[in-house]
Amino acid sequence: METVFLVLTLISVASATGIAARFLPSLPVPLVQIAFGALLALPSIIAPEWGLGLHVDLEPDIFILLFIAPLLFADARRFPQRELMALRGPILALALGLVLVTVVTIGYLIHWIIPGIPLPIAMALAAVLSPTDAVAVSAISGRLPVPPRLMRVLEGESLMNDASGLVAFKFAMLAATTGAFSFSQATLSFIVIAIGGLLLGGALAFAFSFIRTRLIDRRSGEESATQIVLLQLLLPFATFLLAEHMHLSGILAAVASGLVINRTDLKRESQVRVRLKTRSMWEIIEYVLNSLVFLLLGFQLPHIFTKAMETTVDDSNPFSILLVISYVLIITAALLGLRFLWIIMAAKSSGLVAHLRGNMVQKISLRLIGVSTIAGIRGTITLAAALSFPIWMTKTQQLPYRDLLIFIATGVILCTLLIASIGMPVLLRDLEIPSDERMRQEERQARQMAAKAAIQCIEQVRQQRMDELNRIAGDSNDPHVNDRLLAFTDVSTQLLSDYQERIAVEDDRASTSRHELMQDIERKLRIEALHAERREIYRLRSRHRINDELLHRLVSEIDLAETALMTGIPLPSSHA
Structure with missing residues (x-):
C-alpha cells in the first residue's frame, strides 16, 4: 500500500504543481516542482519519528529506464529530421566535442581544487556534469522568444549528449576502479557502443513498423488503434533494455527508435485514429514523466544536503560547508565559461567554413551566444548518474568523498537552473525574431x-x-x-x-490579412455555436430525452469539431 500511496501522491502533486505554476508565471515549472518535492521530503529528515514526509530511494538504472528512455524517445519522435540533418554540425560539436572537452578540462579543475579526489574520479564527476537537459530549457523558455534554430540545436544536443556523457562516466569509473585506461581502446569502445546503440534502436523500430504494416494494419486497420499505441509505448523500454543487455547505449537506441518511428509514420497518412490517440497519449505521458522527474529531484535534496553537512571535506575546518558551496560555484562558473568559449569557437569555425565555400556567413549576436551558454542546464540525467557513484571502488576501498560528489552535482543542477531562470528572460527580453520567410513560403x-x-x-x-x-x-x-x-x-x-x-x-497576398480576419471571426462563431450545441445535448440528457450512449457519441463529434477549430485548421469555406 505504501508504494500505491506514493505513486498516487506523486501524480497528485504533479498536477497540483502544474496548476500552481500558472499562478506564479515568473517561476519556471521545474523550480516549482523541485521546491514542492523538497518540502514534501523535508519532514522525513527533520523529524523521522513522526512518520511524515516522503522519501524515495532513487535507483539510477531504473530511473533512466522509466523516465529518461521514454522522454528521449518522445523528443526524437517529433524532432524534425530535416533540421536535424541541417544542424548536425553544431549539434555534434556540442554533444560530442564539448562533452569530451568538459570531461578533460573540468576533470582537471576538480582534481586541482579538491586534491583529495583522484583524477579518474574527478573526470567521472565532470562526465556526470556534461549532459544538458532540454526539458528544463523548454520549460524555462516556454514564454520567451527563443529563435527556433537555436532551440533545435539545444534539443538536438540534449538528445545526443546524454549518451556521450554516460559513456564517458563509465570509462572514467573503469579507470578509477582498475587503474588502467587506454585512450585508443576507450575511443573504439565508444564508437562501438554509440553506433551499435543507434543501429539496434533503428532496427527494432523498423521491425516494429514492418510487423505493424504486414500483420496489424492489413488485417484490422484502425480497429487496432489502441493496441498499436500501447505497443509503441513499450518500444522505448524494450529498445533500451535490449541495448543495455548487449552492452550498447540504451539511450541512443531509444533516440534512434524515436527517429525511425517518426520517419515510418510519414507513410501512414490514412490512420487518423492512431495519430490522434498517439498524440494524446504522449502528451499525457510526457507531462507526467517530466513532472515526476523534477519532483523526484526535489525529494533527494534534503537527504543529499544533510549527508553533505555530516561529511565535511576537512573536519578541522569549521567553515567546510561554505567551502563545499564555493566548489559548486567555481565548477558552475567553469562549466558555463567553457561552454561560452566553445560556442564562440564553433561559430567562428562554421563562419570560416561557410566563407571558404562561398556561402553567406550568418553572424551570431553576443546575446544569443549568452543565451546558448546559460541554456546549458544540468538536470535529471546528471542527478541519476551522480547517484550511481558506487560506495565501494574495490572490496576493501571506499569511493572517496562520494557524498561530496553527489552534493556538487546537485548544486550545479540548482545553480544552472537558477541562472537560466533569471538570465534567459533578461537576455531574451524584447528580442525580435525575424520572420522565417522560407517557412511561410513552404x-x-x-x-x-x-x-x-x-x-x-x-x-x-x-x-x-x-x-x-x-x-x-x-x-x-x-x-x-x-x-x-x-x-x-x-x-x-x-x-x-x-x-x-x-x-x-x-x-493573393494583398487579401491575406482580410481573409485571416474573416477566418478568425468565423472560427470564433463556429466555436460559440458548438458550445451551444453541447449545452443543448447535455440539457436533453438531464431531462432524460436521450440516453448516455447517444450523449457520448454526439458530444464526441462536437469535441472533435471544436478541436479542429482550436488547432487552427483552415475552415472549409470562406466569406472573403
Whole structure:
C-alpha cells in the first residue's frame, strides 16, 4: 500500500504543481516542482519519528529506464529530421566535442581544487556534469522568444549528449576502479557502443513498423488503434533494455527508435485514429514523466544536503560547508565559461567554413551566444548518474568523498537552473525574431498543392459518380436518381469552389490579412455555436430525452469539431 500511496501522491502533486505554476508565471515549472518535492521530503529528515514526509530511494538504472528512455524517445519522435540533418554540425560539436572537452578540462579543475579526489574520479564527476537537459530549457523558455534554430540545436544536443556523457562516466569509473585506461581502446569502445546503440534502436523500430504494416494494419486497420499505441509505448523500454543487455547505449537506441518511428509514420497518412490517440497519449505521458522527474529531484535534496553537512571535506575546518558551496560555484562558473568559449569557437569555425565555400556567413549576436551558454542546464540525467557513484571502488576501498560528489552535482543542477531562470528572460527580453520567410513560403506552397490534390480528387470522383448516375438514369425510371444527380453536382461544385478560393487567397497576398480576419471571426462563431450545441445535448440528457450512449457519441463529434477549430485548421469555406 505504501508504494500505491506514493505513486498516487506523486501524480497528485504533479498536477497540483502544474496548476500552481500558472499562478506564479515568473517561476519556471521545474523550480516549482523541485521546491514542492523538497518540502514534501523535508519532514522525513527533520523529524523521522513522526512518520511524515516522503522519501524515495532513487535507483539510477531504473530511473533512466522509466523516465529518461521514454522522454528521449518522445523528443526524437517529433524532432524534425530535416533540421536535424541541417544542424548536425553544431549539434555534434556540442554533444560530442564539448562533452569530451568538459570531461578533460573540468576533470582537471576538480582534481586541482579538491586534491583529495583522484583524477579518474574527478573526470567521472565532470562526465556526470556534461549532459544538458532540454526539458528544463523548454520549460524555462516556454514564454520567451527563443529563435527556433537555436532551440533545435539545444534539443538536438540534449538528445545526443546524454549518451556521450554516460559513456564517458563509465570509462572514467573503469579507470578509477582498475587503474588502467587506454585512450585508443576507450575511443573504439565508444564508437562501438554509440553506433551499435543507434543501429539496434533503428532496427527494432523498423521491425516494429514492418510487423505493424504486414500483420496489424492489413488485417484490422484502425480497429487496432489502441493496441498499436500501447505497443509503441513499450518500444522505448524494450529498445533500451535490449541495448543495455548487449552492452550498447540504451539511450541512443531509444533516440534512434524515436527517429525511425517518426520517419515510418510519414507513410501512414490514412490512420487518423492512431495519430490522434498517439498524440494524446504522449502528451499525457510526457507531462507526467517530466513532472515526476523534477519532483523526484526535489525529494533527494534534503537527504543529499544533510549527508553533505555530516561529511565535511576537512573536519578541522569549521567553515567546510561554505567551502563545499564555493566548489559548486567555481565548477558552475567553469562549466558555463567553457561552454561560452566553445560556442564562440564553433561559430567562428562554421563562419570560416561557410566563407571558404562561398556561402553567406550568418553572424551570431553576443546575446544569443549568452543565451546558448546559460541554456546549458544540468538536470535529471546528471542527478541519476551522480547517484550511481558506487560506495565501494574495490572490496576493501571506499569511493572517496562520494557524498561530496553527489552534493556538487546537485548544486550545479540548482545553480544552472537558477541562472537560466533569471538570465534567459533578461537576455531574451524584447528580442525580435525575424520572420522565417522560407517557412511561410513552404506553408503556402504546401496548402496550395494540398488544395490542388483535393480538387483533382473531387473532379475524378464527381466524373465517376455522375457517369454512374447517368447510366442508372438511362436504364431506369427512378425519379430519385435525378435528385441524387443534382445533389451530387451541387455539393461537388461547392467543394471545388471552396478549394479554388483557398488557392486564390494563398496566391493573393494583398487579401491575406482580410481573409485571416474573416477566418478568425468565423472560427470564433463556429466555436460559440458548438458550445451551444453541447449545452443543448447535455440539457436533453438531464431531462432524460436521450440516453448516455447517444450523449457520448454526439458530444464526441462536437469535441472533435471544436478541436479542429482550436488547432487552427483552415475552415472549409470562406466569406472573403
